[in-house]
Amino acid sequence: MKFKIIIISFLCILTACTDNEVKHRIGVSQCSDDVWRSKQNAELTMESNFHEGVELIFATAYDDSRRQIQQIDSLVNIGIDLLIVAPNQVESISEVIDRTAESGIPVIVFERKTGSTKYTAFMSADNYELGFQMGRHIATLLQGKGNILEIIGLKGSSPAVERHNGFHDALKNNSEITIETLEGDWTEQTAHDAVKKHNPKDIDLVFGHNDRSALGARKAFEEILGTHDLPKFCGIDGLPGENGGIRLVRDSLLDASYIYPTRGDLLLKLAIDILENRPFEKETLLSSAIVTPENATVLYMESEELSQQFNRLELLHDKADSYLQQLSNQKFMTFLAAVVILLLLTIMAVVYKYWLQKERMKDERDKMARQQLDFYTEISHQLRTPLTLIEGPLSKLASSDEVRRLSNVNSEMFSVLCRNTARLSELINKILQVQTGKHTGMLSFTEVDEITVKNPQPTTTENPTENSTENPVSLLIVDDNADILTYLRTILRGSYQVHEASDGNEGLKVAEKEVPDLIISDIMMPVMDGLEFCRRIKENVITSHIPVILLTARSLDEHFVEGFKSGADAYITKPFSTGLLLARIENLLANRHLLRNIWETHTESPVDTMPTELAVDDKKELPSSPPPVEDAFIARFKKYVDDNLQDSELSVETIAADLGLSRVQLYRKIKALTGCTPVDLLRKARLAFGKNLLTTTTKSISEIAYEAGFTSPAYFTKCFKDEYGVAPGSFAAGK
Numbered sequence: 001m002k003f004k005i006i007i008i009s010f011l012c013i014l015t016a017c018t019d020n021e022v023k024h025r026i027g028v029s030q031c032s033d034d035v036w037r038s039k040q041n042a043e044l045t046m047e048s049n050f051h052e053g054v055e056l057i058f059a060t061a062y063d064d065s066r067r068q069i070q071q072i073d074s075l076v077n078i079g080i081d082l083l084i085v086a087p088n089q090v091e092s093i094s095e096v097i098d099r100t101a102e103s104g105i106p107v108i109v110f111e112r113k114t115g116s117t118k119y120t121a122f123m124s125a126d127n128y129e130l131g132f133q134m135g136r137h138i139a140t141l142l143q144g145k146g147n148i149l150e151i152i153g154l155k156g157s158s159p160a161v162e163r164h165n166g167f168h169d170a171l172k173n174n175s176e177i178t179i180e181t182l183e184g185d186w187t188e189q190t191a192h193d194a195v196k197k198h199n200p201k202d203i204d205l206v207f208g209h210n211d212r213s214a215l216g217a218r219k220a221f222e223e224i225l226g227t228h229d230l231p232k233f234c235g236i237d238g239l240p241g242e243n244g245g246i247r248l249v250r251d252s253l254l255d256a257s258y259i260y261p262t263r264g265d266l267l268l269k270l271a272i273d274i275l276e277n278r279p280f281e282k283e284t285l286l287s288s289a290i291v292t293p294e295n296a297t298v299l300y301m302e303s304e305e306l307s308q309q310f311n312r313l314e315l316l317h318d319k320a321d322s323y324l325q326q327l328s329n330q331k332f333m334t335f336l337a338a339v340v341i342l343l344l345l346t347i348m349a350v351v352y353k354y355w356l357q358k359e360r361m362k363d364e365r366d367k368m369a370r371q372q373l374d375f376y377t378e379i380s381h382q383l384r385t386p387l388t389l390i391e392g393p394l395s396k397l398a399s400s401d402e403v404r405r406l407s408n409v410n411s412e413m414f415s416v417l418c419r420n421t422a423r424l425s426e427l428i429n430k431i432l433q434v435q436t437g438k439h440t441g442m443l444s445f446t447e448v449d450e451i452t453v454k455n456p457q458p459t460t461t462e463n464p465t466e467n468s469t470e471n472p473v474s475l476l477i478v479d480d481n482a483d484i485l486t487y488l489r490t491i492l493r494g495s496y497q498v499h500e501a502s503d504g505n506e507g508l509k510v511a512e513k514e515v516p517d518l519i520i521s522d523i524m525m526p527v528m529d530g531l532e533f534c535r536r537i538k539e540n541v542i543t544s545h546i547p548v549i550l551l552t553a554r555s556l557d558e559h560f561v562e563g564f565k566s567g568a569d570a571y572i573t574k575p576f577s578t579g580l581l582l583a584r585i586e587n588l589l590a591n592r593h594l595l596r597n598i599w600e601t602h603t604e605s606p607v608d609t610m611p612t613e614l615a616v617d618d619k620k621e622l623p624s625s626p627p628p629v630e631d632a633f634i635a636r637f638k639k640y641v642d643d644n645l646q647d648s649e650l651s652v653e654t655i656a657a658d659l660g661l662s663r664v665q666l667y668r669k670i671k672a673l674t675g676c677t678p679v680d681l682l683r684k685a686r687l688a689f690g691k692n693l694l695t696t697t698t699k700s701i702s703e704i705a706y707e708a709g710f711t712s713p714a715y716f717t718k719c720f721k722d723e724y725g726v727a728p729g730s731f732a733a734g735k
């Protein structure tokens, strides 16, 4: 839609650029080339400026009828819409005028007549009347008596015939006037030559059919007679300008002239009316006037002024023309700029479309790669789980006495079993690596070698140091695979108290209830996956301190990151070796830096005393500080005890209830974080308080014992000795 609007605007600009289109092409065929014709052509041109889309094509035949015929034919061939013609002669041009009119081109005949009747309109002054009026004027000039020399115009041209007839008719009753006639052709030269050739005698007046003929005759007479006793000279045309008839009369070179109107303006208006189908006059007679020495000066002045106006108008038109040219140049530049902008916009649109397409394809590819990866991860999970269940028991068996006692053959078979299990594990890893690498081109599984068991070696699993029958270290295993649960239970139950759950949801419940020392969880499980489970464990104040090992077939780096983001403390990929798992469990438990004697080191914040690193011997373990939730919990616990220790009734139940935990939960959490039981900690707090009173007050031991919440001073003394190795009495005395 936007593009359509832009294109339409461009078309508008384009049409605006070409709006000086030709509407009317008009051919002007002049019979002669002289000042009279030049004036008329200039008038035609000037008038055309006032009409939109008019083109004028001029042709001049130089008084040659054959040439004029050819020129008219050429004009028709060019494709003119109208012909204006001044026929050189009446008959010779008739045929071509017929032809032109018949071809559908309107023809205006002007000033000279034609034998053709097919013309569209005719415009001229009345040449008979001109001849007649000039005859009457000459009769007056000669006072009815004298010899006249008439130099007629071109033979066969209508003005010559009509002027002659009019002239003779006007003088036919003057018996004392004689008229001698010489042939001319409208030119000065021919008239001059004719006079020179015939050398006429006793001529009183020369009448040239036009001013140029009269002037030519005058020059001839001057050559014959000198400047004295010259006859009178009269002509026709009465043109303005330096060599025009008006000035010749004013300067007494002629005795009279008759204005033969050019009226190019009227001629062009007539043409436009015809072309634009407006009503017009078929025959137009132009009025005229005689020029005599009496009016010549005024007429000359007026004509001069007119010609100046005409020149100004021409100048104005030229300026307007140049402005129009500039405007059209500007329009063209605007058009060009618009085209360039359109091109740029198109290029930008194409580039943007291409980019979008590429992005979409990239997204599509990424999506496919991810789907493929998920698919292989799923397969990997499916394959690695049973493999773990083969490798694990095998490795356990390998270290058993029964296997050591196997016969050579059976031992060899056992080795074959172990080797091929390892080989299978390696192959699965390779297949997954190749598949993933091939399709994504950039994703690759992380190294799993350290976890992959090349060949199960007999492992020695030492029992955890903290293990004791009284207070066994408890583990929670969360896995939806019953075999894995069984297998893990088998390998772990000797050393730990094992709790089990088959999905994250159940795992949360067990974890809250039992508050185990460590959790091992699978990631891909129904109901709630391991990542979500781990996140919830770490968010819950009851379980947040428990280290979590995520156990899964996922082996991509981004999956490890995902796992650690959920708060996991370690991440082990399947198939795993029993030895590695046990080592990892032990390692995590051993690295629980306990906050011992939180009252002894109360100047230190719990954060300072907490480990800054958990087990980092594996690259898949995240160095971590204890989460802020532990800081807050210990701080709350400590403050609560500090505020209430003087109350001898204060019990663990009350503390737990006030902190929002059950007694067991508080017990396990405090034990896990500090290595002490809440009761131990309460006692330590009371002793620290008492010790402080011993050193800062003069109170008696009994007073201090009761104040520190002990029910008997003897018990206070006993506990004090156990804690600090000295009796409170000696401690106070030694201060």
Ligand code: FRU
Pocket (backbone or CB within 6 Å): 032, 033, 034, 036, 037, 111, 112, 153, 157, 159, 186, 209, 210, 211, 212, 236, 237, 260
């Ligand atoms: C101009 C002219 C005039 C004359 C007229 C007659 O070409 O020769 O001088 O009056 O033509 O047609």
